[in-house]
Amino acid sequence: MKLATFTHQGSTRIGIVRDESIVDLAAAAPELPRDMIGFLEDGRAMARAKEVSAAAKTIPLAEVTLRAPVLNPGKILAIGLNYRDHVEESNMKLPEHQVWFNKQHNCVQDPYAGINLPVVSTMLDYEAEMCFVIGKRCKHVPVERAHEVIAGYFVGNDATVRDWQLRTNTWQIGKSFDTHGPMGPWIVTPDEVGDPHSLDIKCWVNGELRQNSNTKHLIFNCFDQVAHLSQAFTLDVGDIIFSGTPSGVGMALKPPVFLKEGDTVKIQIDKLGFIENRVVPEKADTIIG
Numbered sequence: 001m002k003l004a005t006f007t008h009q010g011s012t013r014i015g016i017v018r019d020e021s022i023v024d025l026a027a028a029a030p031e032l033p034r035d036m037i038g039f040l041e042d043g044r045a046m047a048r049a050k051e052v053s054a055a056a057k058t059i060p061l062a063e064v065t066l067r068a069p070v071l072n073p074g075k076i077l078a079i080g081l082n083y084r085d086h087v088e089e090s091n092m093k094l095p096e097h098q099v100w101f102n103k104q105h106n107c108v109q110d111p112y113a114g115i116n117l118p119v120v121s122t123m124l125d126y127e128a129e130m131c132f133v134i135g136k137r138c139k140h141v142p143v144e145r146a147h148e149v150i151a152g153y154f155v156g157n158d159a160t161v162r163d164w165q166l167r168t169n170t171w172q173i174g175k176s177f178d179t180h181g182p183m184g185p186w187i188v189t190p191d192e193v194g195d196p197h198s199l200d201i202k203c204w205v206n207g208e209l210r211q212n213s214n215t216k217h218l219i220f221n222c223f224d225q226v227a228h229l230s231q232a233f234t235l236d237v238g239d240i241i242f243s244g245t246p247s248g249v250g251m252a253l254k255p256p257v258f259l260k261e262g263d264t265v266k267i268q269i270d271k272l273g274f275i276e277n278r279v280v281p282e283k284a285d286t287i288i289g
Contacts, residue, residue, distance in 0.1 A: 076159055130196065158175065
């Protein structure tokens with residue numbers, strides 16, 4: 001299934017994407033939760049959604065606004081230096097251990113909405129990534145069982161403000177600016193994805209292909225990541241994992257090329273769809289309260 005969060009006629013809820021339309025689960029199965037985390041937590045929800053979707057009425061996708069699949073994740077965790085070619089272009093050593101940082105939840109952005117060019121920097125970069133979402137609360141998960149806790153996969157952009165990233169070793173602030181985590185367009189369940197480590201991943205900027213790789217080149221694959229993280233802390237339903245980016249980021253070009261106002265970034269992954277975001281100037285309004 002392709003599980004989506006969408007807004008239609010002023011109401012935000014979840015549904016199942018079918019071709020160019022979406023099944024509104026609030027109408028087809030009103031007893032189910034209307035938010036993605038609640039849906040994933042409900043042990044009967046997947047089976048019930050499959051049961052009602054075949055005969056349910058649909059809404060054309062053109063009439064809805066697709067939102068980030070998980071609007072309020074508890075944790076957003078991202079792994080750095082996880083494609084060999086990206087490590088090389090970054091002039092770094094291959095990591096002996098997994099390198100993790102977090103993105104603040106304010107970075108979440110819809111799959112086709114704008115991403116801010118910050119007031120405080122001109123060094124905005126793109127990073128095409130395959131993401132996945134945790135579907136079962138878990139701790140101390142062995143690698144061979146990690147697939148059991150992944151609810152599905154989707155496309156993400158780990159947008160990064162490079163000067164702010166490189167000021168500190170933690171990377172957190174440079175990875176967490178508002179809107180700098182566009183994702184979607186929907187969650188594709190594992191039964192439709194098959195092997196998540198054999199998917200082409202591509203990124204275009206203004207139609208120019210910049211990143212072109214395959215998830216088979218991950219140094220630490222998705223199951224390694226779940227096993228590693230869950231040794232340290234509990235992973236909760238709705239937590240989002242960014243699995244790493246391949247070579248071709250703007251900072252590594254010679255000379256470096258950063259995103260500017262009006263640029264469009266499109267990221268596509270086999271079987272998962274694509275997201276596309278236009279760079280827009282950040283509003284410098286002071287907000288208090």
